Amino acid sequence: MSFRKIGLGLVAATLFAGTALPAFAQDSVYVPLFTYRTGPFAGSGIPIADGMHDYLQMLNERDGGIGGVKLVLEECETGYDTKKGVECYESVKGKNPVIVNPWSTGITLPLIPRASVDKIPILSMAYGLSASARGDIFPWVFNPPATYWDGMSMIIKYIGEKEGGLEKLKGKKIGFLHLDAAFGKEPIPLLQELAKQYGFEVALYPVAAQDMQNQSSQWLSVRRDRPDYMVMWGWGAMNGAAVKEAVRSGYPMDKFYSVWWPGEDDARAGGAGAKGFKMLNWHAVGTDYPALKDIQKHVVDKGLSKSPKDKVGELLYNRGIYNSLLIAEGIAQAQKLTGKKVVTGEDVRRGMENIKLDPARLKELGLEGFTDPMTLTCTDHNSHSAAFMQEWDGSKWVKISEPIKPMTEQVRAQLDAAAKDYADKNPGWPKRSERCDNQS
Amino acid sequence: MDILYKIFIEPFVFMGEAPDLLIQTLWEGLVSGVLYALIALGFVLIFKASGVFNFAQGIMVVFAALTLVGLYEAGVPAFLALILAVLIMLVLAVVVERVVLRPLVNQPDIILFMATFGLTYFLIGFGELIFGGNPKEMITSELYLPRGTTEVEMLGGFVRFQHLDIAATVIASIMIGLLAVFFSKTRIGRALRAVADSHKAALSVGISLNQIWVIVWFAAGIVALVAGIMWGARAGVSFSLQIIALKALPVLILGGFTSIPGAIIGGLIIGVGEKLGEFYWGPLVGGGIETWLAYVIALLFLLYRPQGLFGEKIIERI
Numbered sequence: 218m219s220f221r222k223i224g225l226g227l228v229a230a231t232l233f234a235g236t237a238l239p240a241f242a243q244d245s246v247y248v249p250l251f252t253y254r255t256g257p258f259a260g261s262g263i264p265i266a267d268g269m270h271d272y273l274q275m276l277n278e279r280d281g282g283i284g285g286v287k288l289v290l291e292e293c294e295t296g297y298d299t300k301k302g303v304e305c306y307e308s309v310k311g312k313n314p315v316i317v318n319p320w321s322t323g324i325t326l327p328l329i330p331r332a333s334v335d336k337i338p339i340l341s342m343a344y345g346l347s348a349s350a351r352g353d354i355f356p357w358v359f360n361p362p363a364t365y366w367d368g369m370s371m372i373i374k375y376i377g378e379k380e381g382g383l384e385k386l387k388g389k390k391i392g393f394l395h396l397d398a399a400f401g402k403e404p405i406p407l408l409q410e411l412a413k414q415y416g417f418e419v420a421l422y423p424v425a426a427q428d429m430q431n432q433s434s435q436w437l438s439v440r441r442d443r444p445d446y447m448v449m450w451g452w453g454a455m456n457g458a459a460v461k462e463a464v465r466s467g468y469p470m471d472k473f474y475s476v477w478w479p480g481e482d483d484a485r486a487g488g489a490g491a492k493g494f495k496m497l498n499w500h501a502v503g504t505d506y507p508a509l510k511d512i513q514k515h516v517v518d519k520g521l522s523k524s525p526k527d528k529v530g531e532l533l534y535n536r537g538i539y540n541s542l543l544i545a546e547g548i549a550q551a552q553k554l555t556g557k558k559v560v561t562g563e564d565v566r567r568g569m570e571n572i573k574l575d576p577a578r579l580k581e582l583g584l585e586g587f588t589d590p591m592t593l594t595c596t597d598h599n600s601h602s603a604a605f606m607q608e609w610d611g612s613k614w615v616k617i618s619e620p621i622k623p624m625t626e627q628v629r630a631q632l633d634a635a636a637k638d639y640a641d642k643n644p645g646w647p648k649r650s651e652r653c654d655n656q657s
Numbered sequence: 658m659d660i661l662y663k664i665f666i667e668p669f670v671f672m673g674e675a676p677d678l679l680i681q682t683l684w685e686g687l688v689s690g691v692l693y694a695l696i697a698l699g700f701v702l703i704f705k706a707s708g709v710f711n712f713a714q715g716i717m718v719v720f721a722a723l724t725l726v727g728l729y730e731a732g733v734p735a736f737l738a739l740i741l742a743v744l745i746m747l748v749l750a751v752v753v754e755r756v757v758l759r760p761l762v763n764q765p766d767i768i769l770f771m772a773t774f775g776l777t778y779f780l781i782g783f784g785e786l787i788f789g790g791n792p793k794e795m796i797t798s799e800l801y802l803p804r805g806t807t808e809v810e811m812l813g814g815f816v817r818f819q820h821l822d823i824a825a826t827v828i829a830s831i832m833i834g835l836l837a838v839f840f841s842k843t844r845i846g847r848a849l850r851a852v853a854d855s856h857k858a859a860l861s862v863g864i865s866l867n868q869i870w871v872i873v874w875f876a877a878g879i880v881a882l883v884a885g886i887m888w889g890a891r892a893g894v895s896f897s898l899q900i901i902a903l904k905a906l907p908v909l910i911l912g913g914f915t916s917i918p919g920a921i922i923g924g925l926i927i928g929v930g931e932k933l934g935e936f937y938w939g940p941l942v943g944g945g946i947e948t949w950l951a952y953v954i955a956l957l958f959l960l961y962r963p964q965g966l967f968g969e970k971i972i973e974r975i
Contacts, residue, residue, distance in 0.1 A: 255781075257897030259790030397945050423945035427900040430892035433685045434935040434947050441678055441936065454759055454897040461892060465806070465819055486794065486893055 245287045246548060246559060248273060249309040251295050251302060251320050254523075257429060258297035258453030261533060263536040264480060265320065266292065268537020271516045272508070276545060278515035283545055283551040286559055297453065299323040310335050315565040315577075316544055316550075318342070322400035325358075332357035333647060338547070340564040341369075342540045343477060343499075344625030348635035350599030352570065355636070356651040359569050360592050361543065362602035366631060367623035368402040368476045368497055369448070371413050375606055375621055376446050376474070387416035394435060394451065394459060397423035401450045407631050408448075414627065420444055429455040435439060436466040449475040457486035464490035471495070472553035477604065493609045497621075499604040500539050500588040502614055504530035507583030509538070514546040532614060539588065546572045554654055570595050571655045589620060595653035601625060660941075668937035682936045683929060688822045690928020691829045695884045696911065697905040697920040698833060699877040702840075704914045705853040706873040707758070709769040713776040715902025716808065717809025717878060720780050721746055722894045723788045724938055728795060735799035746878030754870045762866070762962075764937045781896065792895035795886060825877025825887040833884050838875065845872060855933065907955035913965030922966060930954045 250269050251281045253262035273288050291312075293305035294492070302324030306317060316338050331338050339358045341349070347364035349355040374629050377383035393408060395401030401423070412419045414626075420442045422435040431454075439447065447468065451459055454478040463473050470493035477497045484491050504513065509530060516522045517529055528534055551560040551568030560568070567614035572593045579585050591600045603620035640646040682911045696718060703711040711717075724745050728738035757772050797804060803820035817878050840846035851859040860866060888898055912923025931954070935947040958966065966974070 253790075253897070255785050257895060257900065259785075260792040260895060263789070263791055270850070421943060423943070425945055425948045426897075427903065427948060429897050430888070430895070431901055431904075432892075433689065434932055434939070435944075437678075437682055437685060437932070437936050438939070438944065440856045441675075454893065454895045457792060458892045465817075467806070468818065482792065485854070486792075536960075 244559065245289045246283070246409075247289045247291070247309075247312050247314050248544060248548075249305070249312070249314045250290060250292045250315060251305050251318055251324070251582045253295050253297045253320070254292075255294060256296040256298070257426065260457070260482060260564065261453050261478060261480065262297065262320070264524070264528055264531060264533035265537040265540070267522060267528070267638070268534040268539075269318070269525065270537075271512045271522045271529075271534075272541035273514045273545065274521055275508070275512045276519070278519070279511055283548045284558055287550075288548075295319075295321065295324060297321050297323075299327065303327055306331070308640060310337060313561065315341055315548060315560060315562050316569075318540060318544070322346070322403060323398060326399060327356065327357055330643065335562075336566075337562040338548075338569055340543060340569070342543060344400065346639070347407075348632055348639055350597065350601070351636040352594065352596045352598040352631060353649050354646075355598065356642055356649050357566060358594075359543075359593065359598045360597065361572075361593055361600045362499055362588075363604055363623060364599055364601070364628070364632070365404045365450075365476065366407040366628045367599075368604065368626050369407050370411065370498055371604055371621040372448055372474050372476070372626035373408075373415075374624055375618065377415070383415050387573050388418075389446070390418045390420060390442065392420045392422055392439055392442065392445040392447045394422040394447060394449045395425065396429070396440075396450060396452055396455055397425045398451060404450060406635070407628065410631060411624075411627060419643050422452070424455055424459075430458045430603070432458055436462040436468070439468060440466055447470065447473045449473070449479075450519045451475065452478055454486045456480075458481035459486035460484060461496060463494075464488065469493070474606075477536075478533075481614070482529050484614075486518075489611055491609055494609045495606050495617070496614075497604040498532070498607050498614070499602060499615075500535055501586065502530065502532050506585070506587050508587075509535075509583075511583060512538075542574075542582070542584065543569075543572065546574065567652060567654055569593060570598070570653065594623045594655050601628070664938070665972065671937065675814060676812040677816055678936075680812065680816045680953055682932050684816065684818065684822075686929030686932035687925065688826055688928070689932065690925035691826050691833075692884060692887055692924075693904050693908050693928050694833060694921045694924025695880060695887070696902050697908040697924055698836060698882040699884070700905055700909055700961070701917055701920045702836070702877045702880070702912065704874045706768065706849050706869055708766050708853075709773060710914070711877065712770065712773040713780060714877065714881065714905070715748075715836035715899035716777045716780040717782070717881035718748075718885045718888065718902050719898045720749075720784050720885075721878060722795065722889045723784055723793065725882065725886065726793045726889070726894055727787070727788045729796050729799065730793070735796050738796075739800065743879060744883055746882055750871050750874035750878055753874050757872050759867060781899075783887050783897070785963045790896065792893045793889075795889035795894055797890045800886070802886075821890055825890070826904055828883065829887065832880065833917070833921055836880070839876075840917065845869075847932075849873065904951060907951040909965075910952075910955040911958050911965060911966045916965070916967035919965055919967030924945055926958075927954060928949045 252266035273290055275287055276517045295302040295305050302319055302321055306328055313339055318340050319328055322344050325341040328339055343363055345360050347366040349358040349360055377386050401540050408419055449459055459484055464487040473494050475496040477495055484494055547569040548566045550571040551564035554567055555564050570593055574591045591602050593600055601623050603622045605616055605620050606618040607614040607619045699714045725742040727797055728741055729735055761769055803824050805820045806819045808815050840849055848864045849869055851864055875890050908923040912919025931947045931951045934950040939946045
């Protein structure tokens, strides 16, 4: 083959690609899903990835997408590695994604400054930078339905109520077992502030990623310090190993609390001794909802899901569904606001600020009672919703509390200070100039 | 003065005040140390036979444990799954020798080292393809490994001994003892030492290099399987276990890359040292020193014995 033919072939291919791309863009919306099905954190990453994918796939199969526009779903494997996550972002940003879900606090942090430049909204659902809840300072970042600081304040509030009032925490010791990474350290400033305010002591137990499955030192220290309560901020293999070690070391499980990330497999790892282990949650477990039945019918039964059938409806699978529910609502609201079918990242940012998941809307979506109502606005990108406490009964999670509202007064002051501090420390941080459709 | 007190006096006062906690820390360190030694032994066997640092030893631990659990989950009875897992490690040894080592004979050691990097990533991908990325539970009770705890009252307090930890220590010790005898007293063991000294000299007296490599990789595979069962029973079987295997690095630095007793003593020193360090001195800097303390301990030993505790002193003419 001559160079001339090769050259002509390349030109033809380029022309073909150039004409094919707009055709693809005209009738679909591109939604990349950052996932991790491999590596040390896959235990948490797989069910979440399955839930995220299956809900959006169900919309494609059942409704032909959203507003008559198909969703183009593409997974990018990050391995929960910040470097790979940023590579994923760089590889998808040229394909006009309408939203990005980093699924890692470590990945979220470097993407925050890029979002406003690339006009791609970031959804860090209940993780990431707590201060990014301030929509007036972070117009491109959304972290509903609660920040890590909200979560920590809910756990402290619940423990305080158990003791007979927050003032009864004075003189108590609360241990904080956390992944020694951006995610695990995120709630420490608030925990220390609350300790100062209510007079309890904090003992920190960092777990390095390489020692996630080798926690005997941390639990020896727990035995030495005898904390009255333990609070965990763990991820991946760390959660199951911590539950096991807590049981091994004889720590009273009814005093062991976690933020919302352990799944059923993590609790099962502790065997019968794990009974009493508690964690926060804000949505239902199980498949007793029309939307989940549709996922089973249109996706799982047709072999379009990667999830084993018996894992559909488990806690982290449903967490993935909640994440995709927010994506879908953001797109639907964007279509409503702009009148366009094929929306852009800028449109979806506006759409996210108009999400209103009230009981009527949840019923319409086939998720009545799945989660509490939630509203986002231009200034509030989080909603600071309540969560409830659930307990492991040896085989399943059981809801044991009414919704616990975050300690807004304390959290708000810290959050405002942190948001201002972030903007001050990043010279040239832009003042919000983005359009607002929902001020209230 | 306060900081000096906290470093040099307070920890020892606390040891005296709560001797039961000291015993507990030493026990936890001993258990970790024996398991580190077991992993380090896998590295030593291959290094002795081929002069190659097998970077894939960590993933071999995960792969062996996943094979066992995966076979069991597929309906194979536990002990048959164990036998099949051993056979699969044999197949892996043969494949590694044929596909990776044999074509690279006479290449510089660094090439072989890089080949084990490739093997690591192949086994990660292959393992995830076959078994998925989800963590799995080790089939502890199906293998009749004991569970439960014995609490012994002593020294004004109590010490908790996990039955599984006792079993792990005993099994690992027997395993290490058997391997030490096998490689020092048997014909194959002597052949291995000859290969370690000089490939060419060993070949000249009729020792089959290929056969020796298969044997040591198989032995390292069995060691990986035992280590995988024990660590898996303690903390679950997942791909993050391969990171624990890197704890064997300071053990090797300390004990020497070619010494089986060095791996054992090194494992114990690192295991006990890191637990004592984290428990008594860790709080001074906010905890989490265990990860790097092992390397500090190893480097301190190296200042006095650059070849490691039991490593061979190499003198080269320049």
